[in-house]
Amino acid sequence: MTRAAFSYDFPHRHLISVADLNPVDLSIIFERAEHWRAINRTRRKSSDALAGMTVLNLFFENSTRTQGSFEMAAKRLGADVVNFALAHSSAAKGESLADTARNLAAMQPDILVVRHSATGAPQYLADRTHMAVVNAGDGMHQHPTQGLLDVFTMTRHWGSVGGRRILIVGDILHSRVARSNIGLLSMLGADLRVCAPPTLLPGDIDQWGVDVFHDLDEALVDCDAVMALRQQRERMSGGFIPSGREFFHLFGLSRERIARAKPDVLVMHPGPMNRGVEIHSDLADDPKHSVIMEQVENGVAVRMSILELIGTNLRAEDEA
């Protein structure tokens, strides 16, 4: 631990939005993530950092990898993990979120990992229960651990993202991943670009401190990293864009197109991928550029780091 080097302790008991974090918080998170990443590559992965604590995964939207990643992270830290998929239980019986939260809180879990379709649901739960809350995605608002693992992945390659040219391409409008990444990368001084058709961009994005492009070939010039976002199928049938194949031809990433970027450009994707819509299979699997599997690996490490830091603060509250 070189926490003393910062003369500052991670102060948060919740992780709701990347807007709550500062660059020193990120350094602390990444330092601990690096530690857990190394441990995760050994045959002795288990720790007792969260022993005796219960982590409750509360997912109101279906998720496989995010929930699995959180579950693995919490278990490796020695916590007890309970998964609630509420898409098909109380919520369907008409119970309000406030009541659901009170009931779950009464079971005395310590950390709540929540995903919900409505902006603000994690904050709402943090305000109304004693649980520490980690946002695993709320509506189109924030997905802070995804943003953190993306930035962690880039930081590991470059040492720092400051000054690096990073392009986010695809459905920015509906993407909580994009909002979290834009928040973090702006804070760290990256040269940020976004590229999408106007129908998939928020109206005020020109005020977000990013350069906006509608032509992917122009946007890719000299990029250090390019991040494709998942194109949701229900938005591809004439509503926001005419078709998946038109989208691929205009905004899909391929090996040929990324030749305009830096030679060692990193290709990223938050998953799950639609091969042939936002990214060509060849590129997604190209070990020279694709860091998509690294993102998945780093996701567990970053989530361990967050859970550990929050758990440490919960224990400190008890001692105080």
Added chain:
Amino acid sequence: MKTSFAITNARLVDPASGTDAPGGILVEDGLIAQTGGALDLSGADDVIDAGGQILAPALIDLRAAKETALTPDGETTSSLAAGAAAGGFGTVVLAPNANAPLDKADGFAGMSRGLSAHGVRMLAAAGATRGLRGEEMSELGLMVRGGAVYAGHGDHPITDTQTLRRVMSYSSQFDIWLALRPADAALSAGTVATESDWSARMGLPSEPAMSERIAIDRDASICALTGGKLLVDRVSTADGLAAIRAARKRDIEIAASCAIAHLTLNEVDAGGLDSAFRMDPPLRLESDRRALVAAIASGEIDAIVSDHRPTPYDDKGEPFALAIPGTLALETLLGALLALVHDGELTLLEALRPLTSGPASLLGLKQGRLATGAPADFILIDGDTPWVCDPASLKSPRGNCAWAKRRFTGRVMQTFVDGQEIYNYNG
């Protein structure tokens, strides 16, 4: 034998005549017999010294909602009337909404009679289409005979332009206003906030102000086509005001209302995603709020409405984006509005006109003015009393109030309807 009483030493504020001067009124048999600075008190049974309090016409609200009858723990007609009286209202119009579409002629007259037994004058507007679905016309003529004072359409526009044309054309024969929420149905569908930098960053589905402008342009054009009367039901944006200004240059009958929430709150109030600030129309930008206040001052907005909506706690017991929109407002409206007067944004006459003579003229009501021969519907206001809004102490059994914990200066001390006291702050 006439019964009479006088109130003297008051500050008379009567927007209908533009009066703001010291004086009093003499009430005889429920009617105003004299007003002014020099009353003949020889026939008065009782003379009350108002001690310099403001004496104004009792307020008129064109848009309040009641919960459906027999809702457990819900707001009843009695609690609604009690809250209205405490808020200084002498007349309240129940407007149609999704829960109570007021679209059935059967029983409409009976309902109107029942509503009139609560001290406050309670009137009802008719739902313009069946179930407010915007498809088939409801029996407007029969409901007008049953006492409906205008036709409304709840929170949604009449999407189909052909239906709109027919409803407006048909309603024109009764000389009633057709109140329509200014929103383009497609642009506003599923939205919970106004389109802005904030809502984009928060990832909230949002309604552009232009939706309001497009709707007013369309509705005004149908108004021109049919000769109907269009009441813009709660303008909330500067764009909407621009459309109203443009429409007024045409030879059509158009009027506009505005909700107290949009005059006194903006999207920043919702910045913490507190469900209490979920409104429909959504809270707008500060520039919109300022434009609305200016339009109140200039008289471009005819009526301020409470848009009072009692909502069970459970419906607000959801995050912002899922919460049911609306707020209690009858008891807090005057306090919130007086803040604009204290801040110098409006004069007292400008602030009270759209709550008294403005709506009275729209509906052709005799009350709403301090004039000889008018019903003695008036209020006494202490303009300097400070108080804090505590939802638990409101008359409504519900607690969804966007002004909770706000500090107000000035409150209603007494409310009179037909010369009878229906509310007294001191008991």
